[in-house]
Ligand code: 13P
C-alpha cells in the first residue's frame with residue numbers, strides 16, 4: 001500500500017512558536033478551543049499552537065478579516081481559527097456573502113483566486129505562495145484556446161481547480177460537488193451531445209461513466225488522489241471488515257468503483273454525519289479524517305490517506321504573518337477577472353442541488369476522448 005502515515009509534521013510550528021509564547025492570558029483565551037481538538041493534538045503540541053491561535057483570533061477582528069478554510073486544513077486551523085469551513089463550492093458561495101473587507105483563504109491558490117474573482121473589491125490573501133495544485137498547474141489559458149480551436153462549437157466546463165486565466169477561457173466552472181449537473185446543464189443549453197471537461201482526467205472519467213454526454217478531457221490529475229489504487233481498498237476491507245469506504249471523485253475510476261460512496265469533501269462529511277457508519281475510511285487527503293472525527297466521536301476512522309503538500313503549506317505561523325502584514329495579496333488583471341467571473345457565475349447561478357454522488361458502474365464509458 002502506498003499510503004503515507006498520517007503524521008503531519010508540526011515541528012516547524014514548534015520552533016516558530018519561540019516567537020509567540022504560551023502564558024496565562026493565552027491559556028485563558030484558548031482553553032475552550034483545546035477541548036474540541038484535544039483527542040487529535042497532544043498538549044505539548046498545543047502549547048506551540050495556542051499563542052498563534054490567540055493572536056490570529058484577535059487580529060481577525062482588528063483587521064476586519066474573515067478566514068475561509070478548506071476541509072483539508074489541519075485540525076488547529078480548521079477548528080480553532082476558521083470562520084467558515086467547507087468544500088470548494090461552499091467556500092466560493094461563502095466568499096460572495098461575507099461582510100468583511102479582508103478574506104484570508106486557508107486552502108490553495110486557485111481557491112483564493114476564485115474568492116478574488118467573486119469579490120474583486122476586497123483584499124484576498126493567501127498565507128503561502130507555495131500553496132499550488134497539480135491540477136491547476138496542468139493547463140494554461142493558452143492550452144484552452146487551442147482546445148477550443150480543435151473542437152469548435154463545444155462548451156468548455158472547467159474544474160475550479162484551475163488558474164484564473166483558464167477560467168477566463170471557459171464557459172462554465174464546476175466543482176466535484178456539481179460536476180455532473182454542470183455537464184448536463186451546459187450540454188442542454190448549447191444543444192450539444194459532447195462537452196469539453198478540463199483538466200482532471202479522473203473526475204472527467206467518473207462523470208463520463210454515468211452520463212450519456214460525450215466527455216472530451218485533458219490529461220491532468222490530482223497528485224494526491226491519483227496515488228490511490230483499488231487494491232488499497234481491497235486490503236482495507238480485508239483488514240477492517242465492515243468498514244465503509246468513501247472516496248473523492250478525483251480518484252481513478254476503479255477506486256471509485258471499489259468504494260461505497262464517492263462525493264466531494266463536503267459530501268463525504270455529510271455522509272458520515274447523517275449515516276453514522278460504525279467504521280469508515282476516507283480515501284482522500286489526511287487532515288479530513290481528523291476534522292470529521294472531531295465532529296463524529298462515535299465513528300471509528302481508519303486512517304490511511306495521502307498528504308497534499310500544497311494544502312500543508314498553510315500553517316498557523318503563515319496565517320499569523322499573513323494577517324499581521326496583510327500578505328500575500330491575490331492580484332489579477334481586471335479584464336481576466338471579468339471574463340473568469342462569467343464562468344464562475346454561470347456555475348453559481350445554477351439552481352442549488354444536493355451534492356453529486358458518483359455511482360460508477362462496471363460499464364467503461366464509450367463516449368470519452370482525451371485531448372492529444
Ligand atoms: P472539494 O471541492 O471536494 O473540496 O475538493 C477540492 C480539492 O482540492 C480536492 O482535492
Ligand code: SF4
Pocket residue numbers: 108132133134135136161222223224225250285308309310311
Ligand atoms: Fe490540488 Fe489534489 Fe491538493 Fe486538491 S488535493 S489541492 S486537487 S493537489
